[in-house]
Amino acid sequence: MKHRHLLGLxxxxxxxxxxxxxxxxxxxxxxxxxxxxxPSLNGKTIVNLFFENSTxxxxxxxxxxxxxxxxTVNFSAxxxxxxxxxxxxxxxxxxxxxxxxxxxxxxxxxGAPLHLTKHIDSIVINAGDxxxxxxxxxxxxxxxxxxxxxxxKGLKIAIxxxxxxxxxxxxxxYGLKTMGAEVTLCGPSTLIPPFIEDLGVKVNYNIDExxxxxxxxxxxxxxxxxxxxxxxxxxxxxxxxxxxxTERLSQHKKELVIMHPGPINRGVEIDSAVADSDQAIILNQxxxxxxxxxxxxxxxxxxxxxxxxx
Amino acid sequence: xxxxxLKKQVHLSGGQILDPLAKTITKKDILIENGKIKxxxxxxxxxxxxxxxxxGLIITHGFCDLHVHFRExxxxxxETLESGSMAALAGGFTRVCVMPNTNPPIDSPEVIRYIxxxxxxxxxxxxxxxxITKGQKGNELTEMGAxxxxxxxxxxxxxxxxxxxxxxxxxxxYGTMFDIPIINHAEDLCLKQDGVMHExxxxxxxxxxxxxxxxxxxxxxxxxxxxxxxGGRLHVPHVSSSKSLDHIRLSKKSNDKVTAEVTxxxxxxxxxxxxxxxxxxxxxxxxRTISDQKALVEAVKDGTLDCIATDHAPHTIExxxxxxxLAPFGMIGLESCFGAVNKVLVKENNLNLxxxxxxxxxxxxxxxxxxxxxxxxxxxxxxxxxxPKEEWIFSREDIQSxxxxxxFVGQNMYGRIKFTINKGxxxxx
Numbered sequence: 257m258k259h260r261h262l263l264g265l266x267x268x269x270x271x272x273x274x275x276x277x278x279x280x281x282x283x284x285x286x287x288x289x290x291x292x293x294x295p296s297l298n299g300k301t302i303v304n305l306f307f308e309n310s311t312x313x314x315x316x317x318x319x320x321x322x323x324x325x326x327x328t329v330n331f332s333a334x335x336x337x338x339x340x341x342x343x344x345x346x347x348x349x350x351x352x353x354x355x356x357x358x359x360x361x362x363x364x365x366x367g368a369p370l371h372l373t374k375h376i377d378s379i380v381i382n383a384g385d386x387x388x389x390x391x392x393x394x395x396x397x398x399x400x401x402x403x404x405x406x407x408x409k410g411l412k413i414a415i416x417x418x419x420x421x422x423x424x425x426x427x428x429x430y431g432l433k434t435m436g437a438e439v440t441l442c443g444p445s446t447l448i449p450p451f452i453e454d455l456g457v458k459v460n461y462n463i464d465e466x467x468x469x470x471x472x473x474x475x476x477x478x479x480x481x482x483x484x485x486x487x488x489x490x491x492x493x494x495x496x497x498x499x500x501x502t503e504r505l506s507q508h509k510k511e512l513v514i515m516h517p518g519p520i521n522r523g524v525e526i527d528s529a530v531a532d533s534d535q536a537i538i539l540n541q542x543x544x545x546x547x548x549x550x551x552x553x554x555x556x557x558x559x560x561x562x563x564x565x566x
Numbered sequence: 567x568x569x570x571x572l573k574k575q576v577h578l579s580g581g582q583i584l585d586p587l588a589k590t591i592t593k594k595d596i597l598i599e600n601g602k603i604k605x606x607x608x609x610x611x612x613x614x615x616x617x618x619x620x621x622g623l624i625i626t627h628g629f630c631d632l633h634v635h636f637r638e639x640x641x642x643x644x645e646t647l648e649s650g651s652m653a654a655l656a657g658g659f660t661r662v663c664v665m666p667n668t669n670p671p672i673d674s675p676e677v678i679r680y681i682x683x684x685x686x687x688x689x690x691x692x693x694x695x696x697x698i699t700k701g702q703k704g705n706e707l708t709e710m711g712a713x714x715x716x717x718x719x720x721x722x723x724x725x726x727x728x729x730x731x732x733x734x735x736x737x738x739x740y741g742t743m744f745d746i747p748i749i750n751h752a753e754d755l756c757l758k759q760d761g762v763m764h765e766x767x768x769x770x771x772x773x774x775x776x777x778x779x780x781x782x783x784x785x786x787x788x789x790x791x792x793x794x795x796x797g798g799r800l801h802v803p804h805v806s807s808s809k810s811l812d813h814i815r816l817s818k819k820s821n822d823k824v825t826a827e828v829t830x831x832x833x834x835x836x837x838x839x840x841x842x843x844x845x846x847x848x849x850x851x852x853x854r855t856i857s858d859q860k861a862l863v864e865a866v867k868d869g870t871l872d873c874i875a876t877d878h879a880p881h882t883i884e885x886x887x888x889x890x891x892l893a894p895f896g897m898i899g900l901e902s903c904f905g906a907v908n909k910v911l912v913k914e915n916n917l918n919l920x921x922x923x924x925x926x927x928x929x930x931x932x933x934x935x936x937x938x939x940x941x942x943x944x945x946x947x948x949x950x951x952x953x954p955k956e957e958w959i960f961s962r963e964d965i966q967s968x969x970x971x972x973x974f975v976g977q978n979m980y981g982r983i984k985f986t987i988n989k990g991x992x993x994x995x
Binding site: 266386387 | 759765766767769770771772773774775776778842843884887888889890891892
């Protein structure tokens with residue numbers, strides 16, 4: 257692996273992304289077995305440092321770590337000494353002093369994981385930094401797409417919704433472009449970041465044209481607080497213009513893969529029936545999330561491939 | 567750096583005198599006696615004279631900075647008038663204007679008097695800029711008349727823009743009675759929202775909340791229009807965007823009461839330098855694109871920008887070691903100023919050294935109405951001696967400020983301050 261940490265997918269090498277995806281498939285086989293545990297990271301200690309609420313990402317990481325036999329410690333901001341005024345740097349250095357091997361961090365501020373690497377020697381894995389990146393989500397999304405289609409190069413992916421506030425979107429754009437996929441963004445113009453086309457993606461506000469074009473839709477969660485600040489007039493308006501509804505999909509006679517990073521707002525950005533349909537691979541993404549995170553931890557923490565398959 | 571009292575006689579020998587007022591550069595010695603300039607040319611000296619070898623060096627007016635934050639009173643952990651003075655001397659500055667966003671703010675004749683009294687003890691001249699509104703709250707005008715009588719030289723709510731257009735109109739109108747500059751930190755806070763950097767491809771890459779250049783230029787345009795309406799004097803601080811420059815350039819054609827400054831950091835850095843999330847580059851207004859940076863250089867050359875001011879803004883390591891959203895805006899800039907602007911403007915963009923020195927001496931003094939007659943027999947020696955061509959790397963050891971928040975650390979500099987002579991003292995590198 258070229259980079260010691262996984263901070264983001266911007267400038268992350270295609271070869272390394274491919275290695276992670278391949279390794280994830282090996283671990284997915286492990287997850288199908290009756291005994292789902294391998295000794296690959298036996299003796300390694302990983303801290304899950306969550307400065308922001310998260311259920312699925314934290315559980316996914318924790319499971320991945322346990323399946324690899326690593327020792328894990330969970331730390332969340334609500335129970336921590338941060339409320340006592342301890343600085344970010346002190347928290348990080350205290351953890352490091354306890355002799356750990358890696359930190360998985362979620363933080364509300366863009367750049368916080370990079371900041372962490374300057375204060376500690378452990379390997380840092382970004383589990384989401386504000387509106388910047390969420391690289392492990394993008395990798396599990398790509399693993400899921402690869403599993404479904406067998407290739408990524410030339411694949412047409414549409415990302416639908418609030419792009420501006422989405423770390424999932426940005427990491428997906430970086431990763432998918434690196435792997436040679438085509439990306440179109442679709443959402444309210446107030447929620448499309450400026451100059452985003454400079455990253456080599458297209459923007460199209462017409463959801464029906466985008467559905468006709470795409471091989472897969474990655475549907476993002478719409479947060480109700482975006483109504484404040486004038487980004488969106490109403491959920492009704494959003495559903496009319498961008499909602500992935502049963503009715504809308506029925507007008508397009510084509511095979512289409514539906515993805516969602518979760519948590520789903522049923523009836524807002526996507527209809528229940530669509531989320532639960534055969535074309536949705538949402539729950540598969542969840543399982544691939546564990547496998548992909550196992551692959552990332554395994555490759556970054558230096559387990560040996562032979563061990564992983566035993 | 568060390569600061570020592572001048573001997574009775576001091577002989578600056580072998581240097582070239584750059585006179586930014588007469589616009590000449592001539593090889594001449596200077597004799598200083600009892601802190602005042604005694605003679606030029608072939609000077610006669612006593613045996614006990616303190617001889618300073620200035621061979622290859624330029625001797626000129628002490629630099630003047632219209633925009634610094636010395637944090638006193640209130641945040642003496644970040645800077646004091648004394649530590650700020652040392653930072654100024656290290657950068658060749660003999661005279662500065664301190665901004666009023668202290669705690670309490672400099673918004674009354676009493677606080678102005680406090681600063682003036684305290685500055686008597688300092689090795690540089692420190693002039694307070696008073697707040698435009700009481701408590702910088704934007705609601706009530708301060709007692710400008712009484713504050714001027716105590717030593718205020720201009721008014722600004724710096725750090726906070728005067729958002730209310732009617733209040734800004736009144737401030738400019740009220741200021742006409744005293745013919746002093748009104749300085750408004752131009753940022754439309756509604757448009758800025760929670761922006762921490764310039765809105766562009768880099769902010770999109772980094773996922774940081776950003777605000778567009780219009781955040782500045784809209785308010786600059788408003789202030790320029792209000793200046794025309796009221797006949798007031800407006801000084802635009804730390805101009806950062808090409809769009810603001812367009813408005814200022816146009817306005818100056820028909821209005822001679824407008825002046826503007828630029829900081830070394832807006833000339834030196836671009837938003838691309840924020841890729842590493844360095845909180846020392848978090849400033850307001852933000853560092854903008856390379857095309858804005860080029861426009862700033864052009865505006866210096868064509869006179870749209872009148873002077874260089876550092877906006878020296880000290881913050882503690884604890885404050886700046888925070889994450890990008892929580893870190894305060896601002897960087898220190900006095901010590902690194904000359905090496906940075908001389909590199910960008912003279913070395914890389916062919917500005918004359920004489921013109922650059924004017925931007926640091928006569929131009930800012932003109933804006934504030936300070937005495938510019940500094941190279942004359944009998945005047946107090948207020949001089950800066952510099953090497954215009956020394957190549958060096960700025961390091962933490964070059965910082966005299968109490969705070970170390972400088973993104974210039976590790977940067978290549980061109981030109982360096984060697985001595986600063988002021989108030990009967992000399993500081994040496």
